[in-house]
Amino acid sequence: MxxxxxxxxxxxxxxxxxxxxxxxxxxxxxxxxxxxxxxxxxxxxxxxxxxxxxxxxxxxxxxxxxxxxxDADWLARTLVALARLAPPYELILDRTNRKIGARDVNLLVLAVVTRRARLPVLWEVLDRGGGSTMAQCMALIGRFVALFGEGSIKLLTADREFDGNQWFEFLVENDIPFAIRVSACLHLRLADGFRGTLGRLACTPTGRRRLRTAGGCFAGMDQRFDTALRFGVVNRAEDPIIVATNRNPRKAISAYKGRWQIECLFAETKTRGFNMEDTRLTNPAKLSLLLALVAIAMxxxxxxxxxxxxxxxxxxxxxxxxxxxxxxxxxxxxxxxxxxxxxxxxxxxxxxxxxxxxxxxxxxxxx
Structure with missing residues (x-):
């Protein structure tokens, strides 16, 4: 030993x-x-x-x-090589946070997942509590594309926290396939003339069919994206699951279910594996180094x-x-x-x- x-x-x-x-x-x-x-x-x-x-x-x-x-770019390439992950990559974007005393420890993480493996490859330590900004999300995806090339992303999944017109315009414009859950209260416009909230259509079979088949976009998006989005819906009385995508909406619902893997990843860095919550580090650079070492161990x-x-x-x-x-x-x-x-x-x-x-x-x- x-x-x-x-x-x-x-x-x-x-x-x-x-x-x-x-x-x-x-x-x-x-x-x-x-x-x-x-x-x-x-x-x-x-x-x-x-x-x-x-x-x-x-x-x-x-x-x-x-x-x-x-070096973050070297580390991302190294982690992909160490885990023998092959392109195109399925990505999940999510955030994990906790408090150490009065300080927020807030990490925005982009992970690569396969049928067996899940591994963080790029991340940013946020300088405050709460959600990330669209600029931070776009920068993270932009770094990944710059490192691994256009067409390297098979699918990006994320939860309701990651929405916004500029964000969706960025993904469509760069032809990045995505399946992102969105809130039912968001307003949209469809190519068939509908104007209103997603929730109004999600509650009826006819409305759900219109969301799947009629291209549309969110209110406030540029006219170039009028037919860029489609929506898959799982109707639940208390809270319907609505997934926005620029690919097949039926497959998007199934793909979105895989987002849960990043929650398992966070659990593996914490109580199921390395207990990252034991650290008292709060400095962003030191926290980033700690997650890098944990990722290599993973x-x-x-x-x-x-x-x-x-x-x-x-x-x-x-x-x-x-x-x-x-x-x-x-x-x-x-x-x-x-x-x-x-x-x-x-x-x-x-x-x-x-x-x-x-x-x-x-x-x-x-x-």
Whole structure:
């Protein structure tokens, strides 16, 4: 076990320009996240080998978060490579927030999801509580397209928080397929002449058919987008589910159901995995670095799941659902390997980093 951090750090030498000491600290942090199931630096200070005092190790971790920064573009490409995610990508946009004392910890996250895996690739630490702005959402999607190219997005899903005329115009204009839930109180205009709220049509079979078939747009959108949107509806008396899309509205409803995966992702970064809520960090740059390290640990766990089960399905219980998620399958196996079979853990770590065939040494900087 004492040689495991050294083995991980040696692999990182080709991919970072950090000093040996900071590469070792990076390896200890990721191992600590997995083994201790916490990101609290006080708990992780005991993960270093050697005679140094706990207080010295704790200060070493603090200095790492104070001075080390990842390049966000390099990190996004790296995470996609580590998890072996192939384009075009299904994306989910959502926000998670909590309070540390009087401070808001508010993260806008763009995640890539597959049938098995879900992984954050781009995010922004918001400087306030409450929802994100349209400009922030557009900037995040714009960064993704700039990194992975036009046509790299198979579908973008999001909840009702992410609406607005400028936002929908941006998605349509850039031909980004989306399935986004919208509020029934929004006003729209249809090509067949209807003017009014979505809720007025969503409550009748005829109205739902008009929403599916007649192109339309929201009130206030430019005339260029008059027939750009269609709407899928699941009628519920208390709160109908209305999904706006620029593709097939029937498929949009089914696709929107997959949005729940990002809630599972947030749970895996918290109580089901790394317990990110244990941190007391509030500085945006440090929080962004923390999520980057957690994302790398998640990619390692997913690789362990693939090594363990291959292409076979995860066993299901009598109720039909999988007994464990792909992440937890790999995460639990990785924790056991680190303790009892470190060679397997190291081999999996080395294998996922070999996928980065053109390492860029200007990726991690010290400030």
């Amino acid at each position: 004492s040689r495991l951090p050294d083995a991980l750090a040696a692999t990182l030498a080709r991919h970072t320009d950090l000093s040996n000491d900071r590469r070792l600290t990076l390896a200890v942090l990721i191992l600590g996240f997995v083994q201790a199931r916490t990101v609290n630096l006080t708990h992780l200070a005991g993960a270093f080998c050697g005679p140094a005092k706990l207080s010295s190790n704790y200060r070493r971790l603090q200095r790492f978060f104070q001075y080390v920064r990842f 990619a390692w766990s997913l690789a362990c799941a693939s090594a363990l089960i291959g292409r076979s399905d995860i066993p299901r219980a009598k109720h039909g659902f999988r007994r464990k998620s792909c992440f937890r399958t790999g995460f639990d196996a990785l924790r056991q390997w680190i303790t009892y079979q470190p060679d397997i853990a190291v081999q999996t770590w080395q294998r996922i980093w070999r996928r980065r065939t053109n390492p860029d040494h200007r990726t991690i900087r010290v400030v």
